[in-house]
Amino acid sequence: MDYSVLMSVYSREKAEYLKQAVSSMLAQTILPKEFVLVCDGPLGPELTSVVEEYEKNSPELFKIVRLPENRGLSAALNEGLKACTCDWIARMDSDDISLSTRIEKQCKLAQVTGAGLLSGTVAEFGRLREENENASEERAVLSMLIRAEAGGLELPKRSLPETDEEIRKFARKRNPMNHPAVLMRRDAVNAVGGYSTDFPYFEDYDLWLRMLKNGVKAANEKEVILLMRADEGLYDRRGGKEYRAYMKAFRKRMLREKDCSRWDYISSLIVRSIVAIVPTGLRRKFYGKVLRK
DSSP states (O other): OOEEEEEEEOTTSOHHHHHHHHHHHHTOSSOOSEEEEEEESOOOHHHHHHHHHHHHHOTTTEEEEEESSOOOHHHHHHHHHHHOOSSEEEEOOTTOEEOTTHHHHHHHHHHHHOOSEEEEEEEEEOSOOOSSTTOOHHHHHHHHHHHHHTTOOOOOEEOOOOSHHHHHHHTTTSOOSOGGGOEEEHHHHHHTTSOOSSSTTOHHHHHHHHHHHTTOOEEEEEEEEEEEEOOHHHHHTTOSHHHHHHHHHHHHHHHHTTSSOHHHHHHHHHHHHHHHHSOHHHHHHHIIIIIOO
16 A cells, blocks of 8 residues: 655754654555655754755655645645655654554555544653653654553553544544554545544544545544654643634634534533643643543
8 A cells, every 4th residue: 555644843842753654654564656755844954854855865765745835734735645646645743653564454444444544542751751761752753662562651542433433423522543653544534635634633623524424434443553742832722712712713614514503512612621720730631531442
């Protein structure tokens, strides 16, 4: 199965994290045919150096899309979609780490189920701590990845329903796919117009709903296929007045488009409004105790 990797990076990302994320996709048991990397606005010198190195050393693999100004994730990914030429697109964030068998497992799942939209379980990790405090970030990541590949890593996990029927039911209340771990058919994404720029924070959820409504079959891999950074910033972004306003607008869109019932709308709005206004520490605990396993 030929596939394109689609990744966006912007100035606030760390060059070290970007290298780890890219390396994890270049270590897949089924290698990508092309790697589309969107630079969402000007990057700092360290990130620019990393991107230029990829472009110089592997011009046959990397397609670098440079945007003159930061336009946000949705717009950046849409520009990246235009550059993707393979039938399948693997999403990857610039600070996460895919396990080496991620794409292999998703390809097998696609063949068995006929799904055109797939993701899988992700494990969340925060600040890395090694027994040796002087251990490098690279060594800490390698150690964690080895344990994860062997199935011996205990971390909070976001597990999702596995079958198309279960996913559609789940989608009425919660995002049914883990965005950084998605593998999707390019024609299915393009058929619904790609990502919407109307719903920041929920651009991926909105896309999945439109794809499902358009008849695309979905499936999720049961096993962990990706390690996702979950620092304090992740939970900061899921709170505050701006987030709550976008969340409310998105839920209204779901109700209007009949992607959820009125009860689904009301219950989700109440719970998520409360979660959005509590301190970040409590929000982290809520996600850890209620929404993670």
